[in-house]
Amino acid sequence: MVQLIFEAVITGILTGGVYALMASGLTLIFGVMEIINIGHGALVILGAYLSFILQEKFHIDLFLGLLITMPLMFLLGLFIEWAFIRPLKRDRTMLSILVTFAIALIIEGTLGLQNTFGTDYVKLHAWYVDSSNASFQIGGFYLAYIYVFAFLLSAVLLAGLYFLLYRTEFGYSLRASMQNRTAAQLIGIDVERISALTFAIGVALAAAGGMAFGATTSFNPDSHYDLISRLLVIIILGGMGSLRGALIASVVMLVIEDVTAVVWSPVWATTVFFFLLIVILLVRPQGLFGQLEGRKQ
Amino acid sequence: MKILKIVFLLALLAAVIIFPQVYTDETATTIAVFTLLFAAAVTGWNIFSGYTGYIALGHAVYYGVGAYAMALMAQDWHVPGGYVTFLLVPLAGLVAAIFAVPFGWIALRTRRHTFIVITIATFFIMQLMAYNLRNITNGSAGLSLPLTPPDWSGAFFNLPFYYVALAVLLLALATSWWIRNSKFGLGLLAIRDDEDRALGLGVKTGPFKLIAFVISAFFVGMVGGLHAYFNGSIYPPFAFDAFFDVSIALMGFLGGMGTLAGPIIGASLLEPTQQYFTLYLSDGGLYLIAYGVLFLAVILLLPQGIVPTVRQLWLKWRASRKQDEAEPALVAVGVGSGESRSLPENQERKEGVNS
Numbered sequence: 001m002v003q004l005i006f007e008a009v010i011t012g013i014l015t016g017g018v019y020a021l022m023a024s025g026l027t028l029i030f031g032v033m034e035i036i037n038i039g040h041g042a043l044v045i046l047g048a049y050l051s052f053i054l055q056e057k058f059h060i061d062l063f064l065g066l067l068i069t070m071p072l073m074f075l076l077g078l079f080i081e082w083a084f085i086r087p088l089k090r091d092r093t094m095l096s097i098l099v100t101f102a103i104a105l106i107i108e109g110t111l112g113l114q115n116t117f118g119t120d121y122v123k124l125h126a127w128y129v130d131s132s133n134a135s136f137q138i139g140g141f142y143l144a145y146i147y148v149f150a151f152l153l154s155a156v157l158l159a160g161l162y163f164l165l166y167r168t169e170f171g172y173s174l175r176a177s178m179q180n181r182t183a184a185q186l187i188g189i190d191v192e193r194i195s196a197l198t199f200a201i202g203v204a205l206a207a208a209g210g211m212a213f214g215a216t217t218s219f220n221p222d223s224h225y226d227l228i229s230r231l232l233v234i235i236i237l238g239g240m241g242s243l244r245g246a247l248i249a250s251v252v253m254l255v256i257e258d259v260t261a262v263v264w265s266p267v268w269a270t271t272v273f274f275f276l277l278i279v280i281l282l283v284r285p286q287g288l289f290g291q292l293e294g295r296k297q
Numbered sequence: 298m299k300i301l302k303i304v305f306l307l308a309l310l311a312a313v314i315i316f317p318q319v320y321t322d323e324t325a326t327t328i329a330v331f332t333l334l335f336a337a338a339v340t341g342w343n344i345f346s347g348y349t350g351y352i353a354l355g356h357a358v359y360y361g362v363g364a365y366a367m368a369l370m371a372q373d374w375h376v377p378g379g380y381v382t383f384l385l386v387p388l389a390g391l392v393a394a395i396f397a398v399p400f401g402w403i404a405l406r407t408r409r410h411t412f413i414v415i416t417i418a419t420f421f422i423m424q425l426m427a428y429n430l431r432n433i434t435n436g437s438a439g440l441s442l443p444l445t446p447p448d449w450s451g452a453f454f455n456l457p458f459y460y461v462a463l464a465v466l467l468l469a470l471a472t473s474w475w476i477r478n479s480k481f482g483l484g485l486l487a488i489r490d491d492e493d494r495a496l497g498l499g500v501k502t503g504p505f506k507l508i509a510f511v512i513s514a515f516f517v518g519m520v521g522g523l524h525a526y527f528n529g530s531i532y533p534p535f536a537f538d539a540f541f542d543v544s545i546a547l548m549g550f551l552g553g554m555g556t557l558a559g560p561i562i563g564a565s566l567l568e569p570t571q572q573y574f575t576l577y578l579s580d581g582g583l584y585l586i587a588y589g590v591l592f593l594a595v596i597l598l599l600p601q602g603i604v605p606t607v608r609q610l611w612l613k614w615r616a617s618r619k620q621d622e623a624e625p626a627l628v629a630v631g632v633g634s635g636e637s638r639s640l641p642e643n644q645e646r647k648e649g650v651n652s
Contacts, residue, residue, distance in 0.1 A: 036414060087597055093410055094352045095596055098550065101543050102592030109585030116582070221582075225539060229421040232414050240411055267429050274422040278403060281415065285406040 001263075007141045008262045012255030014147040015216065017154040020250035022209035022227070023234045024161060024243055025202030031178045031241030032198040035085060035096030041228030042104035043203050047073055047210025048219055049111055052124055062126050062211055063153065069211065070204045077203030081196045104224055112221035123218040124211070150212035157208055158247065161201075165243070174198060178241065230270075233277050239290020249288065317459050324576075326455040330527065332568040333462035334520050338541075339548045339560035340469040341516025344476060345509040346546070347555035350489030351409065354542050355416030358400065358423045359393035359514035361536035363521030365427070366392035368440040368531055378443035383461050386522045393518020394511045401510035405503070408492075417542070424537035439532025442525055458527045465523060466561075469516045474557055476509075485509055489555070517545075544571070551595050553604030562603050567591075 026040045037043075047069055054065040080103060088095045111117050128134050128145035135142040165171040176184040177194045185191050213219065213227070234253055238245025253273055261269040280288070317326045338360065346353050367389040376382055404415045427434045434440065449457065476482040484505045487495035496502045525531045548567050552559030570591060578584040599606060 030410070034410065036410065038417075084593065084597070088600070090600065093413065094546070094550070095600070097352070097354065097413065098543065098547055098592060099596055102589040102596070105585045105589035105592065109582040109587075109589060111582070112585065113582035114580050119581070229418065233418055233421075236411060236414050236418065240414070271422070271425050271429060274418060274425065277415075277418055278422075281403055281406065286411070290411075 003140055004262045005259055006139060008258035009255055010138070010143065011147060012258035013251055014143075014151040015258075016251035016254035017151040018209060018212040018216070019230065019234060019254055020247045021154040021157060021205055021212065023231050023238070023246040023250050024158060025205040025209070026231050027235045027238065027241055027243060027246040029199055029202040030235065031243075032174060033085070033092075033096075033195045034181075035088075035092055035100070036232075037100045037199075037202070038097050038228060039080075039100035039104040039107065040202070040206055040231060041224030041226075042107040043073065043076075043206040044210040044213060044227055045219060045221060045224045046107050046111065047207030048124070048214030049117065049122075049210075049221075050207065051211040051214060052122055055124060055126070062124055062129075062215060063149070066153075066208055066211055069207045073207035074200045074204040077200035078196055080203070081199040085199065086192065086196075104228075108221045108224060117221065119220050119222060121218040121220045122214075124215040126215065129215050144216075146212075146215045150216060153208060153212060157205060161205070161243075164201075170194075170197070230273065233273060236287055237277060237280060239287030242287070242289040245287060245289030313463065314460075317456055321452045323452055323455065326452070326459060328569050328572045330455055330458050330462055331572060332565050333459065333466050334524050334527075335545065335548060335568045336561045336564035337462060337466040337469045338517050338520040339545045339552070339564050340466065340473050341513045341520070342545045343513075343549050343555065343560045344469075344473050344516070345506075345513035347549060347559070348476070348482060348485035348489060349506055349509055350555075351405075351506065352413050352546065353404075353416045353510070353513070354413055354546060355400075355404075355418075355420040356514070356517045356545060357420050357537050357539065357541040359397055359517040360521035360524075360538075360541055361423060361427065361533075362396045363389040363393040363518030364525035364531045364536040365434060365440070366518070367522035367525045368442050369433070371443050371526075372440065376443055378445045380457065382443055382526055383457070383523075386461065386465070386519050386526075389522025389525075390515045390519035393521065394515040396518075397511045397514030398507070401507050401514070405506050405510065420537065420539065420542055424533055427533035427537055434533070437533060439530055439535070441530040442528075444529075458523065462520075462523060465516070465519050470557065470561075472512065472516070476512075477557065481505065481508070486555070547592060547595065550602055551599065553602030553606075556602075556604040559602060559604040566603075567595075 022040065022044055026037055029035065029037050029040075050069040050072065051062055051065050054060040054068060055062060060068070084099050084103065085096060088099065112119050123130075126146070128149055130144075134146070135144045137143075163171075165174060173184070173189045173194050174197075176187070176189055177191045181191055184194075217223075230253070234249045235246055237253065238247070238249035253276070256276065257269045257273050260272045264272075316329060320326065320329075338356070342353065342356050345351065367385055370376065370385050370388060371382060376385065400419050404412055404419065407415060428437055445454065476485070484495065484500040484502075487498070487500050488502050488506060492502055521536065525536070528535070544567070548563035549560050550563070551567060552561065552563030571588065574584050574587050578587055601609075
């Protein structure tokens with residue numbers, strides 16, 4: 001039993017890293033733009049399918065393929081922000097939910113057409129995912145390399161994001177826009193440009209998260225509902241708009257889910273995830289690292 | 298003017314009552330039943346979200362609870378199919394309302410953005426519960442409702458559902474109208490415009506929000522129960538449907554949030570379109586794309602909703618016409634006070650204020 005729990009904790013931490021990658025994009029977008037991107041799950045799945053195409057049709061390695069999919073998704077993010085988010089002038093939060101849900105539907109529909117991918121489950125393949133020497137032994141159990149590689153990828157990208165946010169001029173502007181949009185505009189920050197870039201960065205991170213997700217789980221165009229529900233729980237728990245909160249919440253939640261699956265039952269693992277959310281909200285309505293939303297001046 | 302309006306509304310009601318007697322085509326009446334159900338659900342949802350400005354995107358929870366409550370009550374009490382079963386509909390609504398108390402209490406501890414996300418999360422919780430609590434909900438196999446009597450066949454089948462749905466809609470509408478014109482409703486609108494100031498002025502914002510939330514869950518629950526009976530069987534993805542969550546929000550938004558007519562207009566435009574897509578687009582992917590594009594078109598082309606937009610155009614037209622007759626200085630006063638008496642919706646403040 002102890003062995004199984006140890007195993008669950010390790011995989012929980014490693015997959016938690018991947019969720020952190022996806023959740024960081026979502027929480028950043030919320031923090032800067034005050035919109036909730038319900039389409040984030042669908043964008044992750046789109047990223048997974050792009051990696052799938054590159055690997056099946058062109059035999060490009062999953063990690064190398066990110067050099068193609070991430071810029072592509074970055075451009076897609078710029079386009080979505082320009083075409084659908086920026087025109088929303090009033091009731092932004094609510095309308096953005098409807099708009100991004102519509103985008104999720106369109107992505108899900110396009111991927112699920114009878115002559116694109118249909119609704120069958122697919123999984124990404126590579127030597128470190130499912131070949132005979134894909135796993136190595138650690139502490140008495142076998143772990144596939146992909147979990148470690150995906151975790152390292154998340155660590156590298158999140159470190160890059162951290163550098164971008166805290167050590168560059170763009171990062172200063174971004175954090176200023178997060179703290180106070182109007183004041184940022186007053187001191188000459190081009191908030192619209194920052195918003196567009198933030199959205200695009202979030203979408204590019206979703207592409208990387210999608211590859212890691214697709215290599216560890218099988219997915220179909222429908223999977224985005226499941227993903228977005230978890231991601232939303234993670235960003236509420238962490239405190240909406242808090243990057244650090246999202247990272248910690250991802251790892252904590254995934255560890256708890258995996259441990260529950262072992263000690264209780266996989267059926268209830270996801271439910272525990274949600275119950276924890278309710279318990280924490282009772283104590284701290286603003287999430288672990290969030291700030292209470294007060295009055296908008 | 299007021300008499301004209303009452304006559305028009307009565308004529309409209311008469312037309313709705315006569316409709317299924319004239320158009321006996323089954324497809325048409327089925328779509329009409331769905332439209333009435335959605336109109337009732339959106340009206341209920343609007344009582345909370347439209348008036349308080351808190352957007353709830355988890356009302357599929359109460360819809361699903363109503364549906365399951367209906368099925369379980371009918372099953373446990375051995376209710377035979379037929380008109381008697383309709384008596385369970387208000388009970389289904391009541392069960393949904395009881396569920397709404399704790400959920401609403403937790404969710405309403407937070408403000409706007411977090412609130413939205415928490416309502417979405419409650420939806421996913423309940424969907425999971427419906428799958429996992431097998432001894433109550435029978436898991437993914439679902440539950441079936443009492444069979445309708447054999448003489449409810451063919452074109453007649455839709456009629457009882459049509460009239461019960463209409464009754465639910467009228468009840469929801471009457472409640473919405475009454476709230477709109479009560480002190481309670483004014484309190485809700487004050488919360489929408491500036492919650493902290495409303496609190497400062499003595500509006501009991503906490504209980505007000507919760508009461509509105511529970512009332513809206515009651516109506517959505519009734520719709521869920523009725524829809525379950527209409528459908529004949531329920532299973533988790535039918536009862537707890539993410540589409541439902543977003544559809545009612547889109548309908549409320551398309552018609553105009555916080556208005557009386559808005560939810561009905563929104564539902565009667567969108568629900569038939571959705572049913573049309575379901576009928577004629579066999580590829581599920583194509584259906585999703587069509588629906589998504591419709592969504593985007595509605596939001597980007599009508600950023601205020603139909604009722605507020607039409608009202609603005611009407612006021613502008615009135616103003617420009619009066620300008621020709623009277624002196625310009627008198628116009629603003631005349632339009633402002635005269636209009637707001639005749640239409641209850643006009644008491645609403647201009648949408649721009651709270652954004």
